[in-house]
Amino acid sequence: MEKYYHSVTLDKEKCRGCTNCIKRCPTEAIRVRDGKARIIGERCIDCGECIRVCPYHAKVALTDPLDSIYEFPYRIALPAPTLYGQFKNTDITAILIGLKELGFDDVFEVARGADYVSAFVKEAMKDKERKKPAISSACPAIVRLIQVRFPELIDNIINIESPMEIAARLAKKEFSRKKGVKEEDIGAFFITPCAAKMTSIRNPIGIERSWVDGAISILEIYGPLYNKIANLKNDEDLLQTASPYGILWANSGGESSSLGVDNYLAVDGIQNVIRVLEEIEDDKLTDLEFFEGLACSGGCVGGPLVFENGFVAKNRIRKLAEKAKGEDLSTEEVMYTKEKIQWYFEKEILPKPVMKLDDDITLAMKKMEAIERIYEGLPGLDCGSCGSPSCRTHAEDIVRGYASEMDCVFKLREKVKELAQQMIEISEKIPGGKTNNNE
Amino acid sequence: MTDKNQIMKQKYPIEAGNFTLAGEASGQIKKVLKQLGVDSNIVRRVTVAAYEAEMNMVIHSVGGNLTLQVTPDRITVIAEDRGPGIPDIDLAMQEGYSTAPEMARELGFGAGMGLPNIKRCADILNVHSKMGEGTLLEAHFDIKAR
Numbered sequence: 001m002e003k004y005y006h007s008v009t010l011d012k013e014k015c016r017g018c019t020n021c022i023k024r025c026p027t028e029a030i031r032v033r034d035g036k037a038r039i040i041g042e043r044c045i046d047c048g049e050c051i052r053v054c055p056y057h058a059k060v061a062l063t064d065p066l067d068s069i070y071e072f073p074y075r076i077a078l079p080a081p082t083l084y085g086q087f088k089n090t091d092i093t094a095i096l097i098g099l100k101e102l103g104f105d106d107v108f109e110v111a112r113g114a115d116y117v118s119a120f121v122k123e124a125m126k127d128k129e130r131k132k133p134a135i136s137s138a139c140p141a142i143v144r145l146i147q148v149r150f151p152e153l154i155d156n157i158i159n160i161e162s163p164m165e166i167a168a169r170l171a172k173k174e175f176s177r178k179k180g181v182k183e184e185d186i187g188a189f190f191i192t193p194c195a196a197k198m199t200s201i202r203n204p205i206g207i208e209r210s211w212v213d214g215a216i217s218i219l220e221i222y223g224p225l226y227n228k229i230a231n232l233k234n235d236e237d238l239l240q241t242a243s244p245y246g247i248l249w250a251n252s253g254g255e256s257s258s259l260g261v262d263n264y265l266a267v268d269g270i271q272n273v274i275r276v277l278e279e280i281e282d283d284k285l286t287d288l289e290f291f292e293g294l295a296c297s298g299g300c301v302g303g304p305l306v307f308e309n310g311f312v313a314k315n316r317i318r319k320l321a322e323k324a325k326g327e328d329l330s331t332e333e334v335m336y337t338k339e340k341i342q343w344y345f346e347k348e349i350l351p352k353p354v355m356k357l358d359d360d361i362t363l364a365m366k367k368m369e370a371i372e373r374i375y376e377g378l379p380g381l382d383c384g385s386c387g388s389p390s391c392r393t394h395a396e397d398i399v400r401g402y403a404s405e406m407d408c409v410f411k412l413r414e415k416v417k418e419l420a421q422q423m424i425e426i427s428e429k430i431p432g433g434k435t436n437n438n439e
Numbered sequence: 440m441t442d443k444n445q446i447m448k449q450k451y452p453i454e455a456g457n458f459t460l461a462g463e464a465s466g467q468i469k470k471v472l473k474q475l476g477v478d479s480n481i482v483r484r485v486t487v488a489a490y491e492a493e494m495n496m497v498i499h500s501v502g503g504n505l506t507l508q509v510t511p512d513r514i515t516v517i518a519e520d521r522g523p524g525i526p527d528i529d530l531a532m533q534e535g536y537s538t539a540p541e542m543a544r545e546l547g548f549g550a551g552m553g554l555p556n557i558k559r560c561a562d563i564l565n566v567h568s569k570m571g572e573g574t575l576l577e578a579h580f581d582i583k584a585r
């Protein structure tokens with residue numbers, strides 16, 4: 001029945017119906033009904049804004065528990081580069097070894113996956129036919145935002161797999177060859193800063209099935225991993241392979257600077273991204289070559305499932321990247337990898353026109369007029385007590401059949417007043433004597 | 440069931456010289472068209488044309504109205520201002536021709552590309568102007584049968 005898998009969900013018990021979240025949602029996907037928030041599945045893009053804004057922690061991201069890794073005989077951790085910025089005075093190697101001590105047989109840096117993606121994107125950008133600006137597909141929340149709100153820009157999206165997917169594929173192939181085990185017996189687990197990536201594992205964009213088997217949130221793994229790192233027994237000579245560029249993908253602007261393009265824009269924070277996408281859609285940024293938009297403030301370091309303050313983490317990532325030992329990929333490595341794995345989208349990204357009022361324009365026009373009429377009669381305070389994010393959306397909800405005018409407290413008050421008046425008038429019409437039987 | 444004569448109109452007043460509000464009317468038009476489910480390529484062309492017409496009124500006119508008119512098979516953007524008018528429309532339509540004041544140029548307007556851009560986007564463009572009275576611009580867009 002559930003057509004739309006979403007990592008972002010509501011913990012109904014905790015929700016107080018305060019309406020804080022409904023106004024912040026960039027796709028107007030939340031309503032409060034019967035005192036509880038409700039997420040409209042078709043609209044939600046899993047950006048995590050509501051998780052950050054809810055004062056009662058009633059919005060949660062479903063991820064996999066750490067124990068779930070034992071469903072596989074062999075386990076590989078795929079740490080997002082964001083993980084590196086979570087620990088004070090800790091180098092990347094210590095974090096990677098710590099992960100292995102937590103029960104993983106191997107680690108493959110998603111930052112190394114990012115190195116490959118950078119190389120693929122660089123090449124794709126040389127294609128003169130490509131629509132400008134090319135739009136990064138790194139942040140799945142932004143790709144979904146484009147599907148819902150900017151369908152005209154779908155063709156600008158770079159149709160190359162994410163660093164997470166590339167990492168999972170390479171990790172499984174490599175491990176299976178090295179250890180002589182079947183790929184099906186290997187579980188690859190992404191250590192995630194966000195809900196959007198979790199959703200992309202269950203419900204991927206551009207591919208049939210994800211190669212990643214699960215996602216564990218940075219918040220969940222932080223405690224156990226911290227303990228391992230603090231008491232590292234193993235000082236194995238583990239190779240840190242990602243280049244500084246790959247590691248910097250955790251920060252806003254990281255991908256862009258790895259491409260060597262002149263005219264790029266890197267924008268973080270979903271509202272900022274929306275503003276720029278509007279301009280791109282209106283042909284206002286004509287000489288722009290590349291656009292990197294990340295939903296979270298500061299980039300993935302500001303993801304909803306991280307522990308460390310995003311600004312602190314951003315600075316740590318920058319310093320760790322400077323010291324990183326990984327080398328740039330050679331042309332041969334890039335070419336060889338392209339042959340070995342599926343690295344581009346095999347499926348078209350389709351628009352999700354959930355904002356449109358009706359498939360038939362005549363009906364849509366009628367609905368639009370009805371919305372205008374109802375909207376005129378509403379107080380225009382955008383207070384949210386009706387459960388819709390604004391008076392305008394409330395009018396839309398009424399026309400779409402999801403709400404009634406009386407959900408507006410001001411409308412209700414008017415109506416009560418009117419009814420009270422009518423009651424008085426009626427009571428005055430009733431002949432005396434009969435009204436009071438006690439006399 | 441489809442009513443070919445159905446018509447929807449929305450009118451937005453445009454203030455001369457007010458860059459704070461500039462772009463808001465065309466932004467609204469874009470939102471309305473997306474909700475009506477108009478093909479995204481047409482939405483884009485209408486929005487670009489509406490924006491250029493809106494900016495021209497902000498920069499070059501004493502103020503006026505931007506109107507969106509929709510019927511099931513046609514979208515029309517009407518920009519009507521109260522003066523001063525365009526002395527030579529053919530000249531104004533040429534790429535690169537501009538009389539934009541310094542203030543507007545500093546903001547990146549005044550390349551003389553607005554009217555040519557509208558012409559490129561619209562299926563039909565009519566511009567009428569009378570000095571001292573004002574300019575009437577009408578850009579039509581066909582909604583192709585889907």
Ligand SMILES: Nc1ncnc2c1ncn2[C@@H]1O[C@H](COP(=O)(O)OP(=O)(O)OP(=O)(O)O)[C@@H](O)[C@H]1O
Nearest residue numbers: 495499500531537538539548549550551552553554
């Ligand atoms: N509504 C108007 N009222 C009076 N004059 C106008 C109006 N619209 C355009 N013009 C005149 O036509 C010229 C050309 O307009 P056009 O939009 O093509 O270029 P622009 O506005 O000068 O620059 P750009 O649109 O590239 O920023 C303007 O410089 C102006 O002299």
Ligand code: SF4
Nearest residue numbers: 015016018019021054
């Ligand atoms: S912010 Fe949203 S989810 Fe949280 S308590 Fe308020 S209504 Fe409920």
Ligand code: SF4
Nearest residue numbers: 139194295296300303
């Ligand atoms: S910016 Fe990064 S952390 Fe935030 S939603 Fe996008 S991919 Fe996830």
Ligand SMILES: [Mg+2]
Nearest residue numbers: 494495553554
């Ligand atoms: Mg102009």
